[in-house]
Amino acid sequence: MTAPPHAAGLAPEPLAYPFWTTEGLGLPDAYRALRDRPPARVRLPYGDDAWLATRYEDVRAVLSDPRFSLAEAVRRDQPRIGPMPRAGGGLIALDAPRHTQLRALLAREFTARRIERLRDRVHRAADGLLDRMTAAGPPSDLVEDLAFPLPMTLICELVGVPEQDRSAVRAWADTVCSGKVTPEVVQRHAEDFFARMHGWIEARRRAPAADLITVLVRAGDDGDLTEDELTGLVNELLVGGFVTTTNQIANFFAVLLLPGEAGTGGPELLAAVRARPELIPRAVEELLRYVPLLNGLTLPRYATEDVELGGVLVRAGEPVVVSQAAANHDPGAFPSPDRIALQRTGTPHISFGHGIHYCLGAHLARLELQVVLERVTTRLPGLRLAAPEEELDWRSKEFFSGLRALPVAW
Template sequence: MTATPLPYPFWTDEGLGLSTGYTPLRGRPLTRVRLPYGDEAWLATDYEDVRAVLSDARFSLAESLLRDHPRIDPTPRAGGGLIALDPPRHTHVRALLAKAFTARRMEGLRARIREVADGLLDRIEDAGPPADLVEDLSFPLPMTMICDMVGVPARDVPSVRAWADVICAGDVPAETVEQQGKDFFGRMHGWIEERRRNPADDLLTLLVRAHDEDGALTEEELLGLLGELLIAGFVTTTNQIANFFAVLLIPGEAGGDGKECLTALRSRPELIPRTVEELLRYVPLLNGLTLPRYALEDVELGGTVVREGEAVVVSQAAANHDPAVFPDPDRLVLDRPGAAHISFGHGIHYCLGAHLARLELQITLERVTTRLPGLRLAVPEGELRWRSREFFSGLRSLPVTW
């Protein structure tokens, strides 16, 4: 156990490689860390330890709502969504949405995702190079899909993006978060009232009926789930689309094999599903940080006893680069065999939208490699602007030509 907690997260200024801060922690017991705000915590980084925390009911997500939980920004997280619940309430609420996100239902959206992607690529081609893959593709594609599924009025789609920017930045003043939150939740109340008057075939109607007719959701849960669906439904995929192409286009990323990988995908599109899984493993999207879990009793984990009431944060990114599980983990291997990544989580809180995200990522890779031959950076690598000390890692823009 470290005498003085290590500052955490282990920030990186640029690039998509895993921070070297994890290197000395490999194969050692849990490490004590302190985030910018909230309680101290134990940090789990090894694959098996991370899986254990994510799946063990003795570690509670809901408990963090009652405590000064470790976090990177000054504003504690609010309740209401799935990530604020433990079983049995979590099981009941998740079941309301699970049927809408099955692999079969998501597969039915393949043609629509392709249509949206091709529409965006039409605009990119019509405008001609250069284009920004962040603003022109990676934001609008998943945001359009989740807003369509939820039933967000077209006029309010920009407000979803604006709210996501606020809560994902990590350095927005608390009063700004509060004011922007009031505005966004006010809009959501308006959508709910509209669906009460005019039901539709969308997720918003499903949630409203679960609250109004079945009493299956409280008002707080209705709003929390709606906000969670909208933000979690696009921000991770948005960042990963841009990050995937950054890995493939920037020399030195992917262990130096990005260009070769891109060439392989053009000639062998059947490799795309496996490539998406390997890129999900490779890219440390969340800067190593997930929501904290509190021990409900003393739990032995990785040779350390986590006492009741102590917090644990896990790094899924570090777990995905555990050399004991993924040989040569800092290199992109398109046909990598063996264990599955845990970028979508593990256990009961496994990402509800994983099937949707996979489809969006697969289709985007396929359409871009087909329609933009010779894709390459439009600016020198040194001019790329990276996110710094934010919830998500990646680029602010990705100028490309073809």
């Protein structure tokens, strides 16, 4: 068997990164150029050079192979798009077995059966927001009036954040997800946010409630997690619990409202979903696959030993980043990947990840997306953009892709 090129010491010159486009939701062409190649070496704006995996099988391998460590990245000069490295705390900074132990404290709260019990609550919350929109009349910003407050309210209720502190949660999430703020700004927001969080935790020690902070406080009091682990998990639940869903709600409706080529969304797809609401669960899964939410890459994983990956040898101590968006558009896994096919079956998308770090809140995100799609198509007939396409404000070179605002009328 021929050794991978890198095994012979021929480390390739890194490609400039990032590959993402400045606007829109299409997969950058640079990823298509890498489809038939082994993992490439890339250089991000900050941190170590890394291997980039884009093919579906290679991405799944990295996400599930314990020899690729997320915890190791906390101790390294991790490749990243912004100046601030990812700090420790939360599940995304841990490997097994500690990751498995802490995840088990919360996993029972996020099972499919338990989350399904929230459907009526999500339905009422969506209708309440739509009531406000219809009472005010068009136009409305679908991001500010629906996509942000719905998942934000629900995760804050589940976690146990007092209503008066929810604006601080949003400010913190905006800070850590932007990729553009200075370390000084991050530090200032962190001091405020974590001071508030400690207040919530102490309040639950004095007066337990039916929320996730109480679950974690009890685990801490029983010696199952440290105080730093407790605050890390609360932080991760809050930021991860609404930011991705907020962006995907807006992204989904951008796909449904913007004119596209045949098979790529647009009013025809919107009409199909409105006419046949039973298609909504399939539509959510296909849109999760189709829309590249993460701007290019996931958090880095470091090889803890030499690992052969897709035809190259990743040396121990070298980082790997993966593009779930590129993997979801791999024609080897998804026939005609750049088309939206509501009847698509077979290979599952990996938008929620794979392996032990599969998204804890995947069932909640699916539920919220399904309810929003059903309620909006039911409540807002004739939904359309209320601004020219060229005036839409797209995120650029941030952690998540999508729109800052989505003006709509109906």
